[in-house]
Amino acid sequence: MTKRVGVIGGGQLARMMIAPAIELGVQIRVLAEQDGMSAQLAQTAVGDYRDLDTVRAFARDVDVVTFDHEHVPQEVLRALVADGVAVHPGPDALQFAQDKLVMRQKLADVGAPQPDWAGVQTRDELQAFIDDHSGRAVVKTPRGGYDGKGVRVIAEASEADDWFEAFAGEPILVEELVRFRRELAQQVARRPSGEMVPYPVVETVQQDGVCAEVFAPAPNLGERAVELAARIGTQIADGLGVTGMLAVELFETTDERLLVNELAMRPHNSGHWTQDGAVTSQFEQHLRAVLDLPLGSADALTDATCMINILGGPEGVDIDERFAVAMEAHPGAKIHTYGKASRPGRKVGHVNVTSDDIADAAYVARAAATYFD
Template sequence: MVGGGQLSRMTQQAAIALGQSLHVLAVSPTDPAALVTPNVTIGHHTDLEALRAFASSCDVMTFDHEHVPNEHLRTLVAEGFAVHPGPEALIHAQDKLVMRNRLAEMDVPIPAYAEVKTVSDVTQFGEKHGWPVVLKAARGGYDGKGVWMVPSSGEALVTELLEAGTPLLVEERVDMTRELAAVVARSPFGQGAAWPTVETVQSNGICVEVLAPAPSLSEDLAQEAQELALRIASTLGVVGVLAVELFETSSGLVVNELAMRPHNSGHWTIEGSGTSQFEQHLRAVLDYPLGSTDPVAPVVVMANVLGARSTPDMGPDERVHHLFARYRDVHVHYYGKAERPGRKIGHVTVLGEDLAEVRRRARFAADWLATGAWPDGYDVHGGK
């Protein structure tokens, strides 16, 4: 797996159970996966020679991020290395303009969009589709980075980005009711599997919660999201996990983004599904039969642990100790990252039957692990 982040770290846990040895290409020996994986090579994902040497030591190469240059991957495939997902598929997760163009050809519901070459491209688009508009870097953005809400012409911002060589596109601002995600997997054989459609809750461009299954979502719309994701995976030739981020609108579903790897919206599957997204990704890239995606509880909530604005008085271990003393049923995943404000340093998962109660416990647990402080108004003996 190219990349030593938390996705690779959690994939290592799944590899152990399958009797596989996960070889990780990490930038630093302190990367989250490098701290727990014995088979680590230190090298950069933009270095073709490092990638070639790494691929030579593996049966199959896959990724925990989309930032490997596509031309390098094409070279490796031409040289006979197994790369999943392949560069022809992965380009749609690497370049938003390529993705939008291809989805439009497939008649997939997407926002109105246009490539941006000049400031007037944004101005004309806004005048046609209405302000504000969404300006996006075509490559490299994640967790809200590389996305700007432009209330009017945005001349200064657009000029600055274009002069810096940033490839851009502009999209209409979608009038949505909430955000959803459909996470699926596909094997080289062509087998597909889909988890229940989930709701993702965002704050400042970062996912803070995942509710599985998406509450109050009609069965027809949930199935439509799954079938749409499976169609995209098949048409693009994806091998591995594909996450399709969606907007739910009054007129139906709209595709926002694609990710061809394990995804934050699928972390709930570790404890909440018959097969986790990490095991499923390995099964797919190894061309094993895919596992069950059935949930194991009526409600599953995942909450991200985001670094606090100030350093907590308690260390991480002490925070976990007190959390487990209060809530024995909370599943904790720390990523081995240094704590910085707003940084994803872990997540928690809670299973149950009542959405409001499960969500309350998950949000409290995540807040506590982040800050080491009781939320305002929280009764330590029984909740709000």
């Protein structure tokens, strides 16, 4: 009997699960807030993921529920589990991707390396942390932040007054401002039976808080750091009970440490390179993992893959027209578009280029992406 995977969230991550699902003989069903990208390609229900009755009705017709975002409320997730629905990742794990303060405490419990941090509820507590950490710090909203939203670098506690007001008596997160050489990401797949497969660690480059470029495997990274990143990733996946894909965003510090920055429990932007550069893409692997199927090889297919995000140009740009021109100009580039209308800064697609040289891959990928500016 064909397995049915229900994906809550109708964005590009759900869309990119559809092709590997067909190859695996799996049916994808999507719960989206509105008709959109996934509705073009998969059976889609439209409804509010925060409404228990809506989610329950959706879950009745699938074998397992998974996600393309981490925003489904805990009470909804726990009600599904109580109903006997297979939910991967489950609420006990997903809470650590939903609340950064809960995440930081759990990472401390499992011994993962991370920046100095604290939960603070007053301006005085925040200022004391800033003063103890060379006069600058990073503040984050515990919930709801992504792609650079909900994150500020501050020198004065008063710069976070609006967040203290918005969270009304709840603590906000403050972290030391890490001096880092670059950012890395370690992905790990874990299935309910416990099998884990780490991917090659990659280098990520951020632009205005959004992932803009990924280099896989991370160039000029020593064997010790590669092994450490994989160990951190598997330690977290196992310690938090993650099922599906886990992305661990890391800082490589100027004194050669690796520190955990953020977590995502789903396919992740840092893994888009795997569609064309790895034996098993992150999207196929996520489906395998949540269905508790044997995991595929995560080995890289070539020495180097570069992923460039296509961050939408001016309003009204014809993406399909630019896509055709870019393909003709750069036949060696794999261009993936998301069915979105273009607007400045919006993720509308990405480009993957594989090569035996990372500089060559980056040159071609950047050139192809410029056709969408």
